[in-house]
Amino acid sequence: MTITYDCTEDTGREVGLSSAAGALRAGRLVVTPTDTLYGIAADAFDPDAVTLLLSAKRRGPDMPVPVLVGSWETIDGLVVSTPAIARDLIRAFWPGGLSLIVHQAPSLNWNLGQTRGTVMLRMPLHPVAIELLREVGPLAVSSANVSGQPPATTVAQAREQLGDSVAVYLDGGPCAVGEPSTIVDLTGPAPRIVREGAVSAERVGEVLGTDPATLRG
Numbered sequence: 001m002t003i004t005y006d007c008t009e010d011t012g013r014e015v016g017l018s019s020a021a022g023a024l025r026a027g028r029l030v031v032t033p034t035d036t037l038y039g040i041a042a043d044a045f046d047p048d049a050v051t052l053l054l055s056a057k058r059r060g061p062d063m064p065v066p067v068l069v070g071s072w073e074t075i076d077g078l079v080v081s082t083p084a085i086a087r088d089l090i091r092a093f094w095p096g097g098l099s100l101i102v103h104q105a106p107s108l109n110w111n112l113g114q115t116r117g118t119v120m121l122r123m124p125l126h127p128v129a130i131e132l133l134r135e136v137g138p139l140a141v142s143s144a145n146v147s148g149q150p151p152a153t154t155v156a157q158a159r160e161q162l163g164d165s166v167a168v169y170l171d172g173g174p175c176a177v178g179e180p181s182t183i184v185d186l187t188g189p190a191p192r193i194v195r196e197g198a199v200s201a202e203r204v205g206e207v208l209g210t211d212p213a214t215l216r217g
Helices: 010-027 047-057 073-077 082-094 128-137 154-163 201-208 212-216
Strands: 005-008 030-032 038-044 098-103 120-121 139-143 168-171 180-185 192-195
Touching: 005 010, 010 030, 010 038, 010 047, 010 168, 030 128, 030 154, 038 047, 038 128, 047 139, 082 098, 082 201, 120 128, 128 139, 154 168, 180 201, 192 212, 201 212
Parallel strands: 005 168, 030 168, 098 180
Antiparallel strands: 030 038, 038 139, 098 120, 180 192
16 A cells, blocks of 8 residues: 655654655655655665665666665765765765765675665755654665656656555655756766766865866766
């Protein structure tokens, strides 16, 4: 059974978050609002749940699932080490619309797809998402749409595409940003923007002291 909770008012938010946390711990899927787009979420440490997420999106493991975290400190337990430039970007843009690709800690017991030892991390700027993350821990989260279809900026758009494959939908109203996060890859010899979205290359370059054109290259 699929349920949608109105998280724009206190009662629905409290009940919805409790129901969503229970669903995630049981290996089911949840749709949550974020600042950028609606996301479909699974327990990051439950490989079967991540497989369900990929199935709901009709996509394969060749496109690994990103991970959302509920605090700056969480990243330290998920990576080999946190580079100084990563900390600079985290201080400037988290919570917010910037995702970082870093080398994951080899001891982690998860399967997010064909990551080649890396993980993409972000802390979203949305109270519902943050509360959920702080309740259940890191979540594997991808945009709440069928692969190849337009991303969802409302819960209705997400439900239209994903239907009963999701146990709980959390309705936080329309997303404030309405475009995907900017992705910065920090695993190479120099930072590189893989996708420019909610945070401009100019803003990233200003923090890093790097020419935006170099980041885009």
